[in-house]
Amino acid sequence: MMEDVSLCEAWVQVSHCPVTGNEIKFSHMWKKIHQAFCEREIGSTRTEMTLSSRWKVLNKELGKWRNALAKAIDNHRSGENLSNEIIQAQMWFGATGQGKKSFNHTHCWEVVKTL
Template identity: 30%
Template sequence: MEPFPSHSPGFVNLLASQSSPSIDVDSAEALGNSPGLVKPLERRKWGVKEDLVLISAWLNTSKDPIVANEQKVVSFWKRIELYFNASPQMIGSVPREWSQCKQRWGRVNAEVSRFVGCHEAALKEQSSGQNENDVMKAAHDIFFNDYNVKFTLEHCWRELRFDQKWRSHVKDGAKEKRKEPAPEVVLDDGDVRPPGVKASKVGKRRKHRNEAAFDRVESLLAMKNMYSKQKILDRLLAKNEETLSSQEKELKTKLIGEML
């Protein structure tokens, strides 16, 4: 029996029938648009222009006096979606869905809030001669040291910094100088000056108040001691003289002598 040749048309057709059908790369877009397939949302990076439009949409929608805070979460973000995609700055851009806007805003809000604290700390440490650029550099350094990541949303912070929610409690240019301890001055005996008139009066009043308080305490203790002795003496006097021990008779005589 002759071996089946590898180049036989029947063998090639058999392999072709068992192999997976090839996909035309050029027709991938057409397949993606077919009704039977669900194409996932494209993950796109947000640009500076999109961030600024999103911030504007959030500020205007959240402060809308018509709906105010009574609007539901989904309807609130759908309003932001409409505002965002209808912005003239978004002409020619791929529209964003409300869930994408909500997710991006969550990051912007968190990062900017953190940077506000870092900027406040930098303002408090601002020394004379430092300008706003120096403060910003210090704020970025603080942010990186605290969160181990660079702050990349400065454009968002500059847009939100004057809004009430993100306004810094430290005014720009305000400085809080650290109070250095006053140097200790050791005076010679000849340099020691007597206290002034006011200081002497204050010292006397303080001394008199302390003495008066001490006298009141002593008086209360004396009264308490006298009351205790009186109770002991009353118990001894109530007993029959013949039943008293020698120690009780001695104590009775002593207490009577103190009371007289």
């Protein structure tokens, strides 16, 4: 769980860098993400490739969650609060996958939600 948060933080740091912006090449980007990740996770044995693979999984899940949450917010009814929207988003998130699972990456969502 903490490795996922560190990966998200490293990805945000590198991909939203005001100096390089979106001008950075893909391979160089993952070198920088790996470096930023290793600064957070001292002693990690993760490689650029394993981080990139993990990010693909996380990014897909975070995208599905963003869509489910947006749908819940769009369907907000008077008298409902954020808890109701989260519950509704969990239902829509589960309905989008074949395994009917719930969203388990709120720790990562907190890192990337404002992007």
